[in-house]
Amino acid sequence: MAPSDAPAFRDIFFTSEDGLRLHARDYPVATPSDIGGRLPVICLPGLSRNARDFHQLAVLLANHPENPRRVIAVDYRGRGLSQYDPNPANYNVMVECKDVIALCDLLGLKQCLFIGTSRGGLILHILAALRPDLIAATVLNDIGPAIEAEGLMEIRDYLGRRSTFSSFEQAAEGLAALHSRAFPALAGTDWLDMAHALYIERDGTLVADYDPALNDQLQAIDFSKPLPSLWPQFEILAEKPMLIIRGAHSKLFSAQTLQAMAQDRAKVTTRTAPRQGHAPLVHLENIFPSLAVFLSEF
Template identity: 50%
Template sequence: MDDTNSQAFQDRTCVSSDGLTLHLRDCDPGSDVTEGRLPVICLPGLTRNSRDFHQLALILSRDPVIPRRVIALDYRGRGLSDWDENKAIYNLAVEARDVIEACAYLKIDRAAFIGTSRGGLILHLLAGMTSDLVAAAVLNDIGPVIGAEGLMKIRDDLNAARLPHDMEEAAALLKQRHGADFPALSEDDWAEMATAIYRDVDGQLVPDVDPAIAQQLLSIDFTKPVPDLWAHYENFEQLPLMAVRGENSMLLSESTVTAMASSHAGLKIVRVPGQGHPPLLHLEPALSNIQSFLAAIQYADH
C-alpha cells in the first residue's frame, strides 16, 4: 500500500463498555459532499482486520458521483484493537455490541453494512439487535448456513500456517495455500493480502490477531451439525440485501444462496468467478455491483 493512500483515512479509537480500546479506520471525504448520505461500515472476517477493506474504502470514499464515508473496524483481538484477557468472550454477541458502541461513538445512527464472513454473521445479529442502525447489508461469502468443510479448512489453515520471514514470502505462502481457489488474483493482489494479514512484531511477521481466536476453532465438534442462523436471517426481510459468493467457496454453498433467495425475494446475488472464500470486494464483478447496490439506497432517510 502506498503512503499517499494511507493519508486517505483517519485512525480512530473508541472504548468499549468493558474498557477495551478498539481501533477503526475512517475514510471521510467530508460532510460537504456526504451530507445526508448513508455511510458504509465494513466488518471483516474471523481473524482479519480493517486493512482488508483498504482498497474498497478508497474507491467508495473517492467515488466521483457518490462519494461516501466508509468506516472499517478492528474487532477486539484483531488489528490495532486491544486483546481481551477473557478469551471466552471473543464471540458474535460481544462483537456485535462493540459495533453498536462504535457507531454510537461515531454518532452514526443508520448505515449500510458490508460484512465479510464473520462480519456477515455479526450482521445477522445486528439486524435484530437494533431496529434502525442497519439500513442495508452486503453479506460477503456468508449466509445463515456455514459449510462445515469450509470451516474445517479455515481451522486447519489458521492453526498450521508457518510464519514468513518477510512480506514477499508472506504473499508467496498465501498464494501457495489458497491459489487453487483464487486463480483470478494477481501478484499484486497476493501482496496486498499479505500486508492486510501480517504485522511486524519485534522483527517477526505474525498474523495480526490474538492467537486465541484461531484456537477457538479447534474446539468445534464437527461430528455435529454447525448451528444455523435462519432465525436471524429473517431480520433482513425488510432490508435491501446483497449476497456475494466466491465461485470456489466451501463456506457458502449454492444451495444456501438459493434458499436465501427463496426467503428474501429482493436478494441481489453476485457470483464471483475465479475466487474462493472470501472474494476480494474491490475487484470485479463485486465492486460495480456493490456500487450500484449502494447507489440505490444512498440517502439516510428511513
C-alpha cells in the first residue's frame, strides 16, 4: 500500500489445517446497508504476490457507486503477512486451495465471486473440483488450464534474481526497466504502486515479500517435458459464469488457449487488456469497466 492510500481494510488472521498463521485483508463497504445482498469478492494473487496487489481494485469495488461489495484479498502461506511454511513442498496449489477454503469457512462465506490472477486462477481450478458450492462466478486474470513454458521460464528467471533496492522509488524504476516493454499502459504511479505491493523493508533494504523457497519449485521444473494441464478441472469451473482476461502481451497465457476456453461455452466471456503483459492490472481504466459490469450480475 502506498503511503498516500488511506487504509480501507481490516486484517484477518486465521489458522490453516496444519497450524500455520495466515493472513488476508478484508475491505468492507462503507455503508453495510448498501450491499444489497451482493456476493463478496475473494481475490487470489499470483505465485510470489500478496494481498497488496489488489488494494486499488478492492477500494474501487468496495466503494463502487452502484454496486459496492465486500472484498477479501488473500496472502498465501509464505507471502505477505502469512507465516512461512517450514516444508516448502507445501507451496502448491492443492494446499493453498485448502487454505482458501479454511478462510471461507472461518468467515461463514457460503458462496463468493473469485478473482484469480495467475497462480490464483490455478487454485480456482482446484477449488472447482473440491468445493464447487463456494463458487458463484470467477474472473481468471491471464491464466487458464494450459500455460506456456516460455512465460513460466521468464517468471523462474525473474524470481531467481532476488533483486533488492534502497527505496520504493528505486524499486519502481527497476520494475519499469524490466517490464515496461510488456506494459506500455503503465504510468509512473503504477510502477510505484507495484513496488509497494511487491517489496517490504527488512533491515534497511527492500526485499521481495515472499519466502525464497518458492523459487525452488520453479527451478526444479523439467522444461524439456510438456507442462501439466488442468482441462478436466476447467470443465467444472466453466459450468459457472466466467470472465477471462488476457494481457495482450502475455507470454504465459496464449491467445490460442483463451480461444479454446471460450469456444462453445455460453457462460464464458473474454476480454483482452491492451498494452499489458502478464499479469494485467485489472483496476486500470482500460479493463476495470468490463470487470465491474461482469461482477454487477451477482
